[in-house]
Amino acid sequence: MEEYLSVGKIINTHGVRGEMRVLPLTSDISRFDYLKLVWVEENGKMVRYFVEKARYSKQYVLIKLRGIDDMDRAYELKDHFLKVDRKNARPLDEDEYFIVDLIDCEVYENNILLGKVTDVLQAGGNDCYVVNGLLYGEILIPAVSSVVCEIDIENKKISVLLPEGLVDKK
Secondary structure, X not given: OOOXXXXXXXXXXXXOOOEEEEEEOOOOHHHHHOOOEEEEEEOOEEEEEEEEEEEEEOOEEEEEEOOOOOHHHHHHOOOOEEEEEHHHOOOOOOOOOOHHHHOOOEEEEOOEEXXXXXXXXXXXXXXXXXXXXXXXXXXXXXXXXXXXXXXXXOOOEEEEOOOOOOOOOO
C-alpha cells in the first residue's frame, strides 16, 4: 500500500508571499481546516512542510507552507502533490476506501477476471470504477452495493455482480 496519500495538487502560485493555489483531491475538503503537516516529493525525496494557513477560494484551497515565502519558491512546487502519511489520513467510514488503494485491484465476477481498476471517476451520486481487461476491454462499474459485492484491499481483489446490459456477454 502507498505510504502517502495525495490530498491536493499545487496548480499555481497565489500572490507574492509564497501562497499556492491547490486543487483538492479529497472527498472531504474541510480536512484542510485542520491540516498541520504535508509532504511534497521533491527531487525523489519526500519533504515535510508545516501548514501555516489554509483558506478557500472558489473550488481551490489557498495554502501557505512554512519555508515557502515568495512566489518563485512557490512556483517551484507547481504541479507537485500535497500528501499526508497514511497514519495522519482522514479516518474512513465503513465501506469507504482510498482511491489509491483501489487502483490495480483485480475485478472478478463469478471468479472470472474482468480486469484491473485503472481509475475511479467521482461524479454525482456514486463513484464509478474504470476497469480494463481482455474480456470486455474498458468497462465502467458503478460503485454501489448492488453491484460491488466485496472489496478486499489487502489482496487487491474486488468481487462484483454486473447489472444486466452493462456488458455484451457472449
